[in-house]
Amino acid sequence: GEDVEQSLFLSVREGDSSVINCTYTDSSSTYLYWYKQEPGAGLQLLTYIFSNMDMKQDQRLTVLLNKKDKHLSLRIADTQTGDSAIYFCAEKETGANNLFFGTGTRLTVIP
Amino acid sequence: NAGVMQNPRHLVRRRGQEARLRCSPMKGHSHVYWYRQLPEEGLKFMVYLQKENIIDESGMPKERFSAEFPKEGPSILRIQQVVRGDSAAYFCASSKTGVENIQYFGAGTRLSVL
Numbered sequence: 120g121e122d123v124e125q126s127l128f129l130s131v132r133e134g135d136s137s138v139i140n141c142t143y144t145d146s147s148s149t150y151l152y153w154y155k156q157e158p159g160a161g162l163q164l165l166t167y168i169f170s171n172m173d174m175k176q177d178q179r180l181t182v183l184l185n186k187k188d189k190h191l192s193l194r195i196a197d198t199q200t201g202d203s204a205i206y207f208c209a210e211k212e213t214g215a216n217n218l219f220f221g222t223g224t225r226l227t228v229i230p
Numbered sequence: 231n232a233g234v235m236q237n238p239r240h241l242v243r244r245r246g247q248e249a250r251l252r253c254s255p256m257k258g259h260s261h262v263y264w265y266r267q268l269p270e271e272g273l274k275f276m277v278y279l280q281k282e283n284i285i286d287e288s289g290m291p292k293e294r295f296s297a298e299f300p301k302e303g304p305s306i307l308r309i310q311q312v313v314r315g316d317s318a319a320y321f322c323a324s325s326k327t328g329v330e331n332i333q334y335f336g337a338g339t340r341l342s343v344l
Binding site: 123150154162220222 | 234270273275278332333338
């Protein structure tokens with residue numbers, strides 16, 4: 120089965136940039152997603168990237184995809200305390216209906 | 231435009247009871263997915279349904295679990311004779327048809343089995 124890995128924890132100071140990393144094993148991934156989960160809440164779709172792209176920017180968020188290394192990252196510029204949450208990387212394989220999720224990275228923003 | 235609605239938000243059951251979790255997809259969405267999240271883990275796919283059809287149930291436990299998405303009404307995930315190991319957050323997602331398959335998630339139902 121597909122393997123999606125993320126580091127478990129990340130702490131940054133308010134105002135700094137955060138970079139959350141994700142690696143995956145399936146070379147037939149078509150779309151890759153970043154979701155945010157706040158305590159006790161559901162998953163909020165932040166952004167996604169198609170596998171033939173290498174970068175996507177959306178306001179404070181920048182997604183970088185290195186397809187050769189199967190590495191995805193999410194950069195949050197000017198991180199705020201409201202960004203504290205768990206961030207999940209997910210990927211969709213060609214022909215699959217479901218998403219495969221990483222274990223999530225818990226981002227803590229220190230004021 | 232309401233998002234994906236799940237209820238109840240919290241459900242407590244004793245071992246051996248039945249749990250019924252409901253999910254109403256976003257307006258205009260005809261595809262529903264159920265995922266389970268165990269504590270400190272990511273989400274694991276359970277089942278994918280379209281109206282009146284189960285399309286993919288490869289992630290569903292073979293016993294005690296069933297899902298439906300009737301022509302009218304919400305999708306239901308049913309767990310019979312619950313055990314403590316069923317305690318988890320159950321998330322529903324919905325999508326429109328299309329290659330991008332953007333899945334939008336509900337707030338989840340947190341099931342606790344005593």
